[in-house]
Amino acid sequence: xxxxxxxxxxxxxxxxxxxxxxxxxxxxxxxxxxxxxxxxxxxxxxxxxxxxxxxxxxxxxxxxxxxxxxxxxxxxxxxxxxxxxxxxxxxxxxxxxxxxxxxxxxxxxxxxxxxxxxxxxxxxxxxxxxxxxxxxxxxxxxxxxxxxxxxxxxxx
Numbered sequence: 001x002x003x004x005x006x007x008x009x010x011x012x013x014x015x016x017x018x019x020x021x022x023x024x025x026x027x028x029x030x031x032x033x034x035x036x037x038x039x040x041x042x043x044x045x046x047x048x049x050x051x052x053x054x055x056x057x058x059x060x061x062x063x064x065x066x067x068x069x070x071x072x073x074x075x076x077x078x079x080x081x082x083x084x085x086x087x088x089x090x091x092x093x094x095x096x097x098x099x100x101x102x103x104x105x106x107x108x109x110x111x112x113x114x115x116x117x118x119x120x121x122x123x124x125x126x127x128x129x130x131x132x133x134x135x136x137x138x139x140x141x142x143x144x145x146x147x148x149x150x151x152x153x154x155x156x
Contacts, residue, residue, distance in 0.1 A: 003064050003076075004149035010057040013050055020047040064155045070148055079148075083141045090134040097127035 024043035030036040065076040100122040 001154045002150055003061065003068075003152040003154050004146070006057055006061050006064070006154040007149060010054060010061065013054045013057065017047055017050045017054065020044075020050060060154050060156065064152060067155060068148065068152050070144060076145065076148055076152075079141060079145055083138060083145065086134055086138040086141065090131050090138060093127055093134065094131040096122065097124050097131060100124045100127065 020043050023038055024040045024047060027036045027038045027040040027043065062077075065080065068076045070076055070079045100120040101124045102118065102120075
């Protein structure tokens with residue numbers, strides 16, 4: 001099985017777990033004299049089995065990511081960490097650029113002419129370019145990770 005398939009199975013199992021939990025919670029209590037729509041105990045047992053499947057998949061995925069090099073000296077785990085940080089950096093720089101541009105204020109940051117005008121010392125255009133560059137690097141790294149996911153066998 002390829003790593004990408006393992007990731008898809010994990011995602012499906014996590015969705016299944018959420019559904020089972022929701023159904024078990026909804027069926028956990030019911031009115032006396034009524035029959036519950038579903039048996040909460042059976043749903044709970046099934047959910048417990050799904051958590052074991054998820055754990056097994058996570059272990060295999062993590063071992064595969066740690067053992068597989070995307071490039072010399074850089075494992076998939078390292079690349080995932082770098083990708084996550086790129087997303088956070090892009091979000092940070094874009095939020096600061098938006099604040100410096102006054103996007104969150106409306107009306108140019110003033111309500112009345114008598115109010116003080118707001119200014120910024122930050123280079124908004126450069127910040128937006130930086131955010132765009134970070135987003136490009138994120139996309140490029142994500143594509144390389146996706147390629148590796150489909151090329152790599154999931155370890156046991």
